[in-house]
Amino acid sequence: MKPLPARSGAAPSPALPADQAQAVQRAIAEHAARPGALLPLLHAVQDALGHVPPAALPVIAQALNLTRAEVHGVVSFYHHFRSTPPGRHVLRLCRAEACQARGARALEAHARRTLGIDFHQTTADGALTLEPVYCLGNCGCGPSLLLDADELHANVTADAFDALVGRLREEAGA
Amino acid sequence: MSAAPLRVCVSCDASALALGAERTAQALAAEAQRRGIAIELVRTGSRGMLWLEPLVEVEAGIGDSRLGIRTAYGPVRAADVPSLFDAGVFTSPVAGEGAAHALRLGAVEELDWFKRQQRLCFARVGVTDPLSVADYVAHGGFRGLRKALDMAPAAIVQTVIDSGLRGRGGAAFPTGIKWKTVLEAARSSQSPISNPESRPSKYIVCNADEGDSGTFSDRMLMEGDPLCLVEGMAIAGLAVGATQGYIYLRSEYPHARRALDAAIAAAYAAGWLGADIGGSGKRFELEVRLGAGAYICGEETALLDSLEGKRGQVRFKPPLPALKGLFGRPTVVNNVISLASVPLILERGAAFYRDYGTGRSRGTLPIQLAGNLKRTGLVELAFGVTLRELLYDYGGGSLSGRPLRAVQVGGPLGAYLPASQFDTVLDYEAFAAIGAMLGHGGVVAFDDTVDMAEQARYAMEFCAAESCGKCTPCRIGSTRGVEVLERIRAGIEREKNFALLEDLCETMRFGSLCALGGLTPDPVRSALAHFPEDFGGRA
Numbered sequence: 001m002k003p004l005p006a007r008s009g010a011a012p013s014p015a016l017p018a019d020q021a022q023a024v025q026r027a028i029a030e031h032a033a034r035p036g037a038l039l040p041l042l043h044a045v046q047d048a049l050g051h052v053p054p055a056a057l058p059v060i061a062q063a064l065n066l067t068r069a070e071v072h073g074v075v076s077f078y079h080h081f082r083s084t085p086p087g088r089h090v091l092r093l094c095r096a097e098a099c100q101a102r103g104a105r106a107l108e109a110h111a112r113r114t115l116g117i118d119f120h121q122t123t124a125d126g127a128l129t130l131e132p133v134y135c136l137g138n139c140g141c142g143p144s145l146l147l148d149a150d151e152l153h154a155n156v157t158a159d160a161f162d163a164l165v166g167r168l169r170e171e172a173g174a
Numbered sequence: 175m176s177a178a179p180l181r182v183c184v185s186c187d188a189s190a191l192a193l194g195a196e197r198t199a200q201a202l203a204a205e206a207q208r209r210g211i212a213i214e215l216v217r218t219g220s221r222g223m224l225w226l227e228p229l230v231e232v233e234a235g236i237g238d239s240r241l242g243i244r245t246a247y248g249p250v251r252a253a254d255v256p257s258l259f260d261a262g263v264f265t266s267p268v269a270g271e272g273a274a275h276a277l278r279l280g281a282v283e284e285l286d287w288f289k290r291q292q293r294l295c296f297a298r299v300g301v302t303d304p305l306s307v308a309d310y311v312a313h314g315g316f317r318g319l320r321k322a323l324d325m326a327p328a329a330i331v332q333t334v335i336d337s338g339l340r341g342r343g344g345a346a347f348p349t350g351i352k353w354k355t356v357l358e359a360a361r362s363s364q365s366p367i368s369n370p371e372s373r374p375s376k377y378i379v380c381n382a383d384e385g386d387s388g389t390f391s392d393r394m395l396m397e398g399d400p401l402c403l404v405e406g407m408a409i410a411g412l413a414v415g416a417t418q419g420y421i422y423l424r425s426e427y428p429h430a431r432r433a434l435d436a437a438i439a440a441a442y443a444a445g446w447l448g449a450d451i452g453g454s455g456k457r458f459e460l461e462v463r464l465g466a467g468a469y470i471c472g473e474e475t476a477l478l479d480s481l482e483g484k485r486g487q488v489r490f491k492p493p494l495p496a497l498k499g500l501f502g503r504p505t506v507v508n509n510v511i512s513l514a515s516v517p518l519i520l521e522r523g524a525a526f527y528r529d530y531g532t533g534r535s536r537g538t539l540p541i542q543l544a545g546n547l548k549r550t551g552l553v554e555l556a557f558g559v560t561l562r563e564l565l566y567d568y569g570g571g572s573l574s575g576r577p578l579r580a581v582q583v584g585g586p587l588g589a590y591l592p593a594s595q596f597d598t599v600l601d602y603e604a605f606a607a608i609g610a611m612l613g614h615g616g617v618v619a620f621d622d623t624v625d626m627a628e629q630a631r632y633a634m635e636f637c638a639a640e641s642c643g644k645c646t647p648c649r650i651g652s653t654r655g656v657e658v659l660e661r662i663r664a665g666i667e668r669e670k671n672f673a674l675l676e677d678l679c680e681t682m683r684f685g686s687l688c689a690l691g692g693l694t695p696d697p698v699r700s701a702l703a704h705f706p707e708d709f710g711g712r713a
Contacts, residue, residue, distance in 0.1 A: 035373065035501065036463070038483030043425075043464055064483075077485040077642075078466035080425050092426075096387030096636075097582055097629070098618045101545030102573065134469055134586075134636065136426050137390040138189050139618065140224040140543065140550030150428035154192035 016055040023048040024056045028063040037064055038074055042081055051082045086129040087122040089168050092146040096135040099142035103157075107143045110158045115165070127172055128165065179212035180264055181233040183244065185300065187220035187397050188429040189390070194251060195228040201252035202230070211264050219398015221282055221300035222552030225249070231282065232263055246279040287568060292530060293554045294538045295515050296391075299398035305436045307444040310401045316446060318517030322409045323454045330413035331357055334516060336524035338536030343381055343472075343509030344584065344613040345689075346535075346602045349516075352506060355496035356414040359504035376416035377505040378407050379481065380513055382423040382430070383465050383472040386585025388616030391540040392510035394552055396423075396430040399514070400437035401446075404460060406513035408451055409520055410506055411458040419460040420500070422477050425467055434462050469586075469640035473688050474507040476642055487642045488688045509614070511540055532558035535601045543569045545618035546578070555600075562596040564617055576621040580629075580705065584613025586636050587693035589700035590629065609700065611693070626705035631659040633697040637690060648691025651682040655698065662709060675702075 016024065027044035031037045041060060045052050052075055061068045075081045093108055115123055115130060122129040138144040141154035145161070153164065184199040185191075199215060206213045221229060226248035234243045247258060254277060258264070262273040282288050282300075293299075302309040310316070322330050335350030356376060380403065384392040396403060407419045423431055438460055441447040449457045463481055465471050471480045475489035478500050499505025515537065519527045528536045535557035541564060543550045548570030565571070565578060572578050580590045589610040591598070598604055605612045620629075634655035641648045658675045662668055679695035686692040702709060 036481050036483040039466060039480065040463065043466070070484075073485050074483070078468050080465075080467035097586060097632075098388040098544040098616075100629075100632075101618055101620045101624070133426060133467070134640070135385055135387045135389075136188075137384060137393040138192055139388045139390055139545065139616070140547075141189055141193060142545075144192070146426070152188050152192040152429075154189065 014055050016053060016059065020049055020053055020056065021059070024059055028060065032063045038066070038071065039078075042075060046081060049085075051085050054083050087126050088172055089127065090129045090131060090148055091165075092131045092133040092136070094134070094136050094138070094142060094144040094146075095132045096139075098135070098139035099144055102142045102155075104143040107156060107158060107161060111161060114162065125169075127169055179214040181216055182213045182264070183216045183218045183231040183233070183300075185220040185227060185229060186217035186304075186429075187227075187394060188427070189224055189394075190220045190227040190229070191429070193224070193227045193249070197252040198228040198230065198250050198255065201255040205255050205259055206264070209259055211259070213264060216303050218302060219299040219304055220394060220552075221246075221288065222296070222394065223248075223282075223285075223287060223549070224551040225549050226279065229282075230258070244281060246282045246285075247275060247277040248279055250277055287549065287553075291554050292538050292556050294518055294527070294530070295402075295511060295540055296395065296399070296552065296554045297518075298402065299394060302399065304398055304400055304433055305440055307401065307440050307446070310399075314521065315401055315517075316405055316452065318520030319405045319408055319412075319446070319452060321520050322412050323452055323456065325412075327357055327413050327415060330409065330520070333524045334413070334519060337519045337527040338524075338531070338534070339512065339515055339519065339527065340535070340602065341509055342511035342515070342539070342614065344386070344611070346612070349508060349512050352496055352508070353410065353413050355494065356416070356504045356506050359497050373501055373503065374416065374418040376414055376503055377500045378410045378414070378416045378419040379478070379500060379505055379507045380407055380419065380421040380510055381472065381474060381477055381507055382421050382427075382510050383477060384427075384510070384614070385424060385469040385472045386587075386614050386616050388544040388582065388618035389542050389585060389614045390544075391542050391552055391615060393427055393430050395510055395514050395540075396427070397433045400430075400433045401441060402514045402517060403434075403510055404437060404441050404447065406516040407460060408447065408458045409516050410508065410513060412456060414504070414506055416506065417457045417459060419458060420481060421460070421462045422465060422471070422481055423462055424465045424471075431462060431464065438462065468642075469636075470642040470688075470690055473690065476688075477507065478505065485642070487644045488690075490687070511614075530556035532556070532599070532601050533603055535603070539600065539612070539615045541600070541615045541617060543617050543619075546573050546621045547571070547619050548573050557599075557601050559600050560596070561591070561598050561600065561617070564600070565596060565619060569617075569619065572619065572621045574621045574623070576623065578619050579622040580620045580624055580626060580701075582618045582620070582629075582697065583616065584611040585616055586633060587611070587689060587696060588613055588616075589696045590626065590704065591700070592704040594704075609696070611696070626701040626708040627659065627663050627710075630698045630701040630709075631656060631663070633694055633701075634659060637694040641690060645685070645687040645691060647682045647685035648687070648694075651678055651686075651691065652694060654678055655682075655694070659698075665710060668710070 031041040057071045061071045119132045136144045143156045145153040145156045229248035230250045231244040231246045261275040331353045339349045340346040468486045470476045471486040476486040480486035495505045530537050540554045637652035643649045662671045682691045683695050
């Protein structure tokens with residue numbers, strides 16, 4: 001396999017698996033020429049791979065004529081980008097005030113307890129990743145939860161949470 | 175010839191979907207098919223009455239003529255759908271006129287909650303198909319842009335100045351004055367970038383990074399009437415001489431993203447965006463850019479850095495973005511609601527808009543009722559309503575049935591107000607006078623189970639999580655603030671720590687680069703001032 005292009009002086013990084021390298025190249029081809037290309041490019045990579053692999057950073061940096069540090073700086077700045085793959089499903093729980101006023105603190109405690117994980121962690125079976133989010137714009141009917149890309153849930157009680165988790169695990173087991 | 179199918183409207187707004195609107199819509203389609211009844215299912219925005227979602231509106235019609243009157247039913251769960259058919263809602267002689275049913279509400283415009291509103295910005299939301307240019311035009315769309323195309327840039331700017339419109343994002347800076355600065359900014363001399371010829375000389379940027387908890391009016395507008403934002407941005411482009419616009423949308427809004435992308439594509443296809451808008455020979459290009467979960471990018475200079483592909487860090491001002499903004503060029507940065515208010519101002523004239531409101535707060539404000547209230551949702555009203563009217567007349571009091579104890583207006587950086595301040599009038603100056611902030615119009619109510627010391631601690635924790643890190647008072651101060659408040663709550667050296675907290679708040683207020691660090695002390699200090707008993711009493 002051809003070695004990945006790396007900026008001279010950049011520290012060596014583990015090679016990107018071929019399928020991931022392809023996805024990164026597709027994102028570069030689609031976005032590199034746009035003004036302010038880095039965020040759209042990172043979104044495209046994460047949409048395709050579920051995360052932005054650290055080994056992709058030198059490739060992206062070279063394509064945009066940036067340093068690897070600059071790209072790392074951007075990836076690590078934004079809460080949305082992750083450098084490790086998430087579980088099969090990502091649950092984003094709103095922690096903001098409007099949801100707090102409707103019981104989000106209790107839901108948050110319930111979620112951590114029943115899943116046995118903290119925020120930013122994935123259950124041992126790889127099924128679920130729990131992430132905090134500060135407002136989903138569903139402030140009139142919280143507590144709010146966003147499942148994966150766009151499945152928004154309102155008025156999430158502990159029971160509703162358990163039912164949702166049960167459904168997701170069942171689907172995975174089926 | 176068969177009769178035109180009956181129009182049945184169900185919302186595709188994100189909150190309505192979260193409350194089950196998709197299941198209701200699917201049940202309606204399936205049940206209609208099963209019974210052989212033709213219906214035209216239209217997906218609209220939401221009327222803003224969240225406790226009635228999923229709301230189903232049926233447009234009355236005889237044969238193939240539509241009467242333009244809609245009868246609403248709600249909340250309609252999927253399981254309620256067969257009973258609506260059984261009651262003849264879709265089949266009585268004048269179909270949709272309002273067959274009796276337990277969920278029948280009548281015409282939305284006649285509901286007490288709705289009819290007292292002044293819906294200027296949200297006039298079409300919940301009424302039209304958000305992605306249909308034809309529907310938009312049929313409901314007054316693009317009239318403002320048509321007028322603007324025949325006006326000189328300075329005349330457009332003057333109209334917006336005269337309307338009294340102030341930035342609805344929260345800072346309340348006069349929109350027209352900002353536009354005037356960009357209009358008059360020199361086109362040359364502002365280009366530190368390497369290849370200036372390849373870039374437009376000015377930009378319109380819409381700040382759609384609606385991160386304040388308790389606010390969702392931008393989202394509802396973008397999902398329910400995205401073409402209104404498109405039109406407002408095109409007018410702004412004409413006014414200042416900008417040919418490129420960006421909507422910087424937060425990544426937490428996937429539904430708004432889809433609506434905007436589709437509306438922009440439809441506007442291009444219909445000739446309302448592109449090289450020849452409305453056949454005028456004038457150009458305006460528009461695209462959506464996604465944020466990535468950073469609250470600070472709602473601050474305009476951090477937003478610009480983010481749009482340029484950098485960390486979203488706050489810039490020093492001056493230079494103002496109006497003179498040196500995106501890629502170093504003069505840039506208008508306006509909130510969604512500010513821009514979406516512009517088409518009507520151009521269409522009806524500055525005086526029409528200015529006639530709403532009070533004092534120096536002119537026009538209307540889309541207010542978002544959130545948190546622990548019975549009737550949450552979106553209320554658009556002229557400035558001048560009191561907080562109490564909003565909480566009790568519109569909001570119906572607390573959802574839990576317990577007394578309302580504290581209200582936070584204006585997002586996570588807004589002050590907490592006690593019941594003794596509920597008679598404050600919604601007006602930028604009236605809120606400033608009590609050390610509070612109207613912000614983007616979000617009202618979050620808490621009942622008496624709230625622990626205000628914990629809310630104060632959370633304010634500092636949020637600031638620590640979302641600080642861009644550029645200035646020390648915000649980056650370090652917020653973390654120290656969490657620690658100091660934890661010590662106070664634990665009863666450790668309380669007097670000393672109260673003094674330290676006060677000192678810290680002063681430093682953050684006056685030493686921070688932007689409003690995040692500068693205003694985080696507001697919820698903290700107001701919680702302490704109005705609810706000292708939650709901090710174990712303050713000597």
